[in-house]
Amino acid sequence: MTALPLILGIGMTPFTGHRLDSNLTDMVVDAAVQAMRDAGATTAHVDMGVASYESDHFNQSMSLGPVWNEAIGLTGKPLVRVEGGGATGALALQTARTAIMAGEARAVLVFGGETNGRSVDRATATEILALSADLDWETPLFGSFAAPYALMMTEHMRCYGTTPDQFAHVAVKNRREALANPMAHKGMTISVDDVLTSKVLAAPYRLLDTSLLSDGAAAVLLATEEWAVEHSTTYGQRPSVEYSGAGSATDYPRLADRDPRFLAHFSAKRTAARRAYKMAGITNPMSEIDIAEVYDSFSGAEVQAYEDLGFCDIGSGGTAAVDGRFDREGSLPVNMSGGLLGRGSAVGATGIAQAIEVVGQLRGEVGAAREVRGARLGITDTHSGVGAICAVNVFRRAA
Amino acid sequence: MRIVAQEPVKHDELSNASSLQYEMTLAYSRTLGSASPFFEGLAGGVLRTTRCTRCSRTFFPPRRLCPDDHLETTWYELPGSGTVRVATRVYGAAPFGGFEAPYTLGIIALDGVDGAITHRILGDGVPEAGTRVAATFIGDEQMHPLLRVAFEVRSAL
Numbered sequence: 001m002t003a004l005p006l007i008l009g010i011g012m013t014p015f016t017g018h019r020l021d022s023n024l025t026d027m028v029v030d031a032a033v034q035a036m037r038d039a040g041a042t043t044a045h046v047d048m049g050v051a052s053y054e055s056d057h058f059n060q061s062m063s064l065g066p067v068w069n070e071a072i073g074l075t076g077k078p079l080v081r082v083e084g085g086g087a088t089g090a091l092a093l094q095t096a097r098t099a100i101m102a103g104e105a106r107a108v109l110v111f112g113g114e115t116n117g118r119s120v121d122r123a124t125a126t127e128i129l130a131l132s133a134d135l136d137w138e139t140p141l142f143g144s145f146a147a148p149y150a151l152m153m154t155e156h157m158r159c160y161g162t163t164p165d166q167f168a169h170v171a172v173k174n175r176r177e178a179l180a181n182p183m184a185h186k187g188m189t190i191s192v193d194d195v196l197t198s199k200v201l202a203a204p205y206r207l208l209d210t211s212l213l214s215d216g217a218a219a220v221l222l223a224t225e226e227w228a229v230e231h232s233t234t235y236g237q238r239p240s241v242e243y244s245g246a247g248s249a250t251d252y253p254r255l256a257d258r259d260p261r262f263l264a265h266f267s268a269k270r271t272a273a274r275r276a277y278k279m280a281g282i283t284n285p286m287s288e289i290d291i292a293e294v295y296d297s298f299s300g301a302e303v304q305a306y307e308d309l310g311f312c313d314i315g316s317g318g319t320a321a322v323d324g325r326f327d328r329e330g331s332l333p334v335n336m337s338g339g340l341l342g343r344g345s346a347v348g349a350t351g352i353a354q355a356i357e358v359v360g361q362l363r364g365e366v367g368a369a370r371e372v373r374g375a376r377l378g379i380t381d382t383h384s385g386v387g388a389i390c391a392v393n394v395f396r397r398a399a
Numbered sequence: 400m401r402i403v404a405q406e407p408v409k410h411d412e413l414s415n416a417s418s419l420q421y422e423m424t425l426a427y428s429r430t431l432g433s434a435s436p437f438f439e440g441l442a443g444g445v446l447r448t449t450r451c452t453r454c455s456r457t458f459f460p461p462r463r464l465c466p467d468d469h470l471e472t473t474w475y476e477l478p479g480s481g482t483v484r485v486a487t488r489v490y491g492a493a494p495f496g497g498f499e500a501p502y503t504l505g506i507i508a509l510d511g512v513d514g515a516i517t518h519r520i521l522g523d524g525v526p527e528a529g530t531r532v533a534a535t536f537i538g539d540e541q542m543h544p545l546l547r548v549a550f551e552v553r554s555a556l
């Protein structure tokens with residue numbers, strides 16, 4: 001028997017611009033119930049809940065965890081809410097993993113969501129999101145998060161000669177892949193030219209380089225193999241997926257405080273990836289990893305992630321984006337869900353939805369339209385702010 | 400908090416959910432805390448920060464305590480000059496207002512301290528890395544005290 005937690009159940013709602021027929025609790029319940037059905041198990045046997053959401057502002061409530069917990073039949077069990085900006089969902093999974101690895105729980109249900117879509121108008125959304133920067137030292141100067149991302153990418157262009165048409169390929173690829181994902185917020189057929197002629201937000205980033213704000217929820221059930229044998233009726237009927245590695249790390253939240261030699265990079269992402277890879281026994285990420293869901297909050301952030309996650313050499317992310325190795329037919333397909341650019345982002349659900357895509361791919365369940373054949377090892381990557389908290393998770397098909 | 404509108408929303412054939420429109424205004428009283436002398440300095444045309452009295456380490460943004468010695472730091476004045484690390488042009492409006500978009504935003508390594516500030520560089524251009532800049536102080540019309548300083552490119556030195 002493996003000592004690692006298994007991913008036994010996955011469930012999510014579609015990500016949309018504004019979900020009018022369901023509120024956030026409805027969506028989280030839908031996702032959680034799907035995850036339990038997928039596992040063929042009941043919440044009576046689950047030991048603990050982990051609630052995942054970022055913002056009390058968007059959801060107009062504090063302490064939603066117990067509300068969701070109650071609605072899915074977990075009242076009485078331990079519950080913790082996890083928050084880590086854009087990394088929230090990935091950190092929620094890591095929290096659950098830790099509880100299982102420590103022997104404190106045998107089965108943990110992770111559930112989360114966000115109403116980033118249209119619960120507030122776009123100007124208010126921008127104002128709330130700007131609070132993710134340092135209110136005393138940065139927010140008064142940032143029109144939006146495009147500004148600090150743009151400073152990092154400007155530095156990447158200076159250091160390595162990366163060009164806007166190179167990262168525009170990511171914007172095109174992820175929106176194209178979203179067309180094949182029924183859970184996606186907005187797939188689109190666009191060209192590099194469309195990206196390069198869209199409105200400039202903060203040079204070099206333009207409107208079509210930026211990701212979506214979505215409503216949505218997602219849930220994952222993790223458990224030991226022993227628990228699976230006892231309580232999961234679907235266990236053994238399909239490929240089993242292990243949660244092989246988890247790594248996280250932090251960086252200075254303010255760009256100005258960071259080592260100027262590494263301004264073009266997410267340094268904490270490198271550390272988080274190294275930790276996760278070591279735990280999972282990955283020595284050559286470029287050749288070993290079959291599929292990845294990467295935090296493409298901006299198109300160029302995916303290019304930077306290729307480098308910081310060890311998918312290509314430092315400085316070569318731009319040319320790698322164009323040469324096709326991260327496309328569906330490439331050696332390491334990235335963001336086959338559509339990523340944040342196409343599937344969208346409902347923050348508390350995003351990192352969980354990434355895991356769901358990878359697990360679905362490893363099981364061979366996503367359907368021919370976006371399946372990456374033979375994938376055995378996949379990772380997810382998320383970060384908060386401009387990389388202040390980075391979290392990488394590794395999943396492996398066990399058999 | 401008050402409810403300003405209430406309407407049933409016919410989303411699709413399967414759903415007949417209702418929505419409420421809330422209006423909620425939040426007024427915060429937010430202290431600038433131990434960094435207050437920095438912001439007061441900007442109002443008086445002075446850029447200042449702190450250094451440790453034991454190890455002489457300097458900090459920007461100013462710190463009240465040295466993280467190594469856990470001792471109270473002391474304030475000193477900076478010359479106001481610095482060097483651009485990276486800069487770009489931003490087209491979105493800043494949330495507190497006080498200046499118009501587009502504007503140039505840069506990370507500036509400050510002389511006299513081991514630290515840098517992310518701030519506005521006046522003018523339409525985007526200075527390259529290594530460009531020398533100097534602080535200039537702006538009148539009292541700004542919304543946020545941080546915006547009472549900006550940086551200007553030094554043409555010749």
Ligand SMILES: [Zn+2]
Nearest residue numbers: 451454465468
């Ligand atoms: Zn000291």
